[in-house]
Amino acid sequence: MTDIELGVPRPGVRNHRIVREVDRAGTREMWQWAFVLLGLAVVLLGSASLHFLVLHQRYAIERLVEAKGAEDELTRHLLLERAALLAPQRLERIATRELGLVAPPAQNTIVVERVTPAPPPGRGVVARR
Numbered sequence: 001m002t003d004i005e006l007g008v009p010r011p012g013v014r015n016h017r018i019v020r021e022v023d024r025a026g027t028r029e030m031w032q033w034a035f036v037l038l039g040l041a042v043v044l045l046g047s048a049s050l051h052f053l054v055l056h057q058r059y060a061i062e063r064l065v066e067a068k069g070a071e072d073e074l075t076r077h078l079l080l081e082r083a084a085l086l087a088p089q090r091l092e093r094i095a096t097r098e099l100g101l102v103a104p105p106a107q108n109t110i111v112v113e114r115v116t117p118a119p120p121p122g123r124g125v126v127a128r129r
Helices: 024-085 088-098
Strands: none
Touching: none
16 A cells, blocks of 8 residues: 555645535534534523523512511501500590590480481382283
8 A cells, every 4th residue: 555545645745725625415414413402502591591580489489478477477566556555445544644534424425326227118119000
């Protein structure tokens, strides 16, 4: 075998000016694989972004649930405080001691009874022929 058949370059031979033919089938296959890999990368990145979006929303929901619990506790506390402030015994004590009010005597007290209105009449026949 000669050096040319083995692919060993001979000294003094310059082949940089040789134009090689474009391998169209190889180029097409390379682009097909590039598009397949690009599509796979897009799917993976989309899946990862959706996963992190769901995770972020779960954390936000958890924070809102904790805030609602704190607000419910505050509401319960304020309702208890309101009930204590509006207690009739407390209001009577403030009225008599701090404001100097007195309870009216029994002879000056007028009781107004609430009259319940009569139910409206049912549907009746006005005239018949």
